[in-house]
Amino acid sequence: MFALGAIGLAGALTVASFVAPNRSAAAARTYLPSDARDVVARVPARDPREVAERAALAGSPDRVELAVELARADIQRARSLSDPRYLGRAQATLGRWWKLAEPPPDVLLLRATIEQSLHDFAAARADLDLLISRRPDDAQAHLTRAVVATVTADYPAARASCAAVARLAPPLIAAACQAPLDALAGHADDAYHTLAAALAAAPRDPSLRGWALSTLAELAIQRGDEAAADAHLREALALDPDDAYARAALADVMIERGDATEASALLAGYEQIDNLLVRRAIAEHRARGPEAAALAQRMHERIAAAAERGDRVHLREEAMFVLAVDGDAPRALAIARDNWQVQKELADARLFAAAAVAAGERDGAAPIVEWAARTGVHDARLERIWR
């Protein structure tokens, strides 16, 4: 009894030593660099044109076309640098129009895009509906509306928007909009072949292809063809190694087939990005890798930092982590349930189901069963979890 206690204590001390490596006894300490040339932070290099535009906008704050251009540049920057701070800057630039019930159409589109990124899907949807009523031929508005409607499980609206996209945009975009909806309705085979054919026929535009390949991989996964998904995602990554979406999906494929070490290697060096950090923490945990404890610690810190500012935009990642690394299935189930209130993609459904099964509360996943029955979706991963 006591022997067990002693061994337990020794174990706990050892684990504790590695869980908090080099966590110094004190809180964050201030310091003064010794060299005036030391670089303390990096920001995007100054763009003279943008500076001039900002000055012009400050001089005449009513010039909506300037505000729109500046906000659009910040939204692009938020995406390319994976830095949400620039979304807040874009929102501030549009501040004069942000709270209007009916701002100009260009502002509506950007406002909806920012709202969507902040997971305020209801507000985004309302703005897109309004925009489309005023500009029925705005392809971007229809495409974003299709995405928002899909996430919130309003499939008739998503279909209507994809039909509009088909009328207004190139065939590959139309196919990539439509195929996931067909797959969700239970026609994954047809959807896969249609999108594959559109991809083969499309011009070689790398950014477009990467997106279509990731979508195609997701359809392959639904059909249970993880090998094809692996190949599509590798092709997407070859086109753009910074495609975090494809990298995350490929890591999922590897983890799914039990290659946690390979997944960890794929994600090494990309831990800055939340979606990739959570997957690397899971992969290292599964592989019992040397960095497992440090990565778990980092992920805990990110979750705590988001909670401290009152954010709950990372529920999906949080539930994944709590389920796979903390091993706290009941808590994961509670988070997955909250997440399902916000977003209803297939990935969210799988997570919800996995947490319910792990917690021994299959009844807890009733909303997923109901959703699957209503849509008619067939998903190989979901069925494996449920079996």
Next chain:
Amino acid sequence: MKRALLIVMALAGPAWAHKPSDAHLALAVDGDRVTGRLDIAIRDLDAAVGLDADGDGAITWGELQAAAPRIAMYVQDRVALAGDADLACPLALGDGALVDLSDGAYWALPVSARCASAPHELAVAYRLLFDIDAQHRGLVHVAGQTLIVRDATPVHAALGAATSIGSFVREGIWHIWMGLDHILFLTCLILPAVFQRRGKWAAADSLRDVTREVFEIVTAFTLAHSITLVISAIGLVQLPSRFVETAIALSVVAAAVNNLTRSVDARWAVAFALGLLHGFGFSAVLIDLGLPSRELIGALLGFNLGVELGQAAIVLVLLPMLYVIRRTLAYQTLLWAGSGTVALVAAIWSYQRCFI
């Protein structure tokens, strides 16, 4: 341009590599005095007051220092504290320094203020950055609460009845429990206490002897770190933090190695000598908490008391357990494997703290 936008905006799940923008305002209220620190991300300050003088995207320490007066003006303009009856507590700013938080470097600005009377409620008007970044949040940490500021509306913190000494006691306890190096050091000193040398090493016969030895060790450690805590907190002697942190890690190595080699019998002497180092570490924490100058003695006493309470709790849990198992194989395993592991881990810390 149009087409690129079409695609990037279509992906539902953007991948974020950073937090959105936060600034931290940590305040301690002590009578009519408020002290604390404001941490603002360097990248945010660049957007607010323009740090990157040459526009190359790399903000240097020199550029930051040159902008320090502008930063101070910006903060003076947009942060205000008020006590009861909304009477202003005029703000004074100290010299800024850098601090590394989880998402990069921040400008850490000491703040202090004096209210007309000791406030029961503190009003914090915080208007930094909202006009530049609508998702910016000011996180005000005061009296054990975190208030999230989302716009220019002032927030109010009830200060409650808890005395500031009480909060320093709490900080002291937490510091011991959270600072793994102190726990490991203490554990290493106490582990062999249930064995005593009488000609040769053997399990101790009476709990009284063991308790006395542990009492000596803990008293020596306490005395030593109290001495250095005081002389360092009042500014008589101050050592660079890298040196102190490295030395503390080395002290853990020394205590663990001593368990393996049994070279020094008088562990109270080890506890005293190395305890001097730990005191410097404690004082750094206390200074980071924002040491009130008028209630310095109370804060020191409170923090030290907290440290002792935290220590005593660890000893009270550890000692009876060790005493009961002192004749078993489990104890030997714990002593040798535990000390060996701790020595190794602390050696790695020493290396990291010194060179990385």
